[in-house]
Amino acid sequence: LVPLALFDKRPGATFNGLLKNWGLVALGNLLGALTTAVLIGIAWTFAFTTEPGAVGQAIARAAEARTLGFAEHGAAGWFTVFVKGILCNWMVSVGVVGAMLSKDVIGKVIAMWMPILIFFGLVFEHAVVNMYLFPLGMMMGVPITIADWLIWNEIPVILGNLVGGLLLTGMVLYATHLKPGPTRSRVIEPANKVTVN
Numbered sequence: 001l002v003p004l005a006l007f008d009k010r011p012g013a014t015f016n017g018l019l020k021n022w023g024l025v026a027l028g029n030l031l032g033a034l035t036t037a038v039l040i041g042i043a044w045t046f047a048f049t050t051e052p053g054a055v056g057q058a059i060a061r062a063a064e065a066r067t068l069g070f071a072e073h074g075a076a077g078w079f080t081v082f083v084k085g086i087l088c089n090w091m092v093s094v095g096v097v098g099a100m101l102s103k104d105v106i107g108k109v110i111a112m113w114m115p116i117l118i119f120f121g122l123v124f125e126h127a128v129v130n131m132y133l134f135p136l137g138m139m140m141g142v143p144i145t146i147a148d149w150l151i152w153n154e155i156p157v158i159l160g161n162l163v164g165g166l167l168l169t170g171m172v173l174y175a176t177h178l179k180p181g182p183t184r185s186r187v188i189e190p191a192n193k194v195t196v197n
């Protein structure tokens with residue numbers, strides 16, 4: 001939404017403001033995701049004194065497959081993650097727009113839930129989800145580095161999320177709703193008076 005305000009030359013919308021917004025949002029999401037990952041890690045491992053159970057091991061396997069698994073394919077793996085990021089944020093953005101347009105709570109829930117279900121079910125990649133998943137996977141013992149996570153997942157996913165949200169949803173909305181048409185004055189004809197005898 002912020003880039004659309006910039007494209008539309010809205011008062012107060014600047015490129016520096018856009019970067020500041022994105023930076024603060026990214027930092028807030030990262031801090032929230034890391035805090036949640038640490039708390040979950042503590043809960044699953046008795047404060048990191050025992051091995052993780054089945055769920056922790058599944059998280060570790062997912063984190064490994066979604067970094068080193070893509071790295072095995074080189075540029076094709078990186079491009080695949082990028083495309084999964086595009087598809088994911090397309091779904092997320094459609095959900096957000098649908099929820100904004102819905103008039104009641106049930107409509108908002110359904111409008112947001114369906115696209116999120118699609119992106120989780122099809123294992124698309126979302127940068128904020130991955131800010132939680134990969135650090136937690138590392139805490140659960142997966143043999144990946146922060147560089148593995150950034151190069152083979154987070155960076156291509158962030159770029160893909162930007163393309164998916166901005167181009168496939170934001171720019172489509174912007175192009176189709178660029179400017180409202182001229183206001184037309186409506187002439188209301190007076191109703192014929194009916195007299196009852």
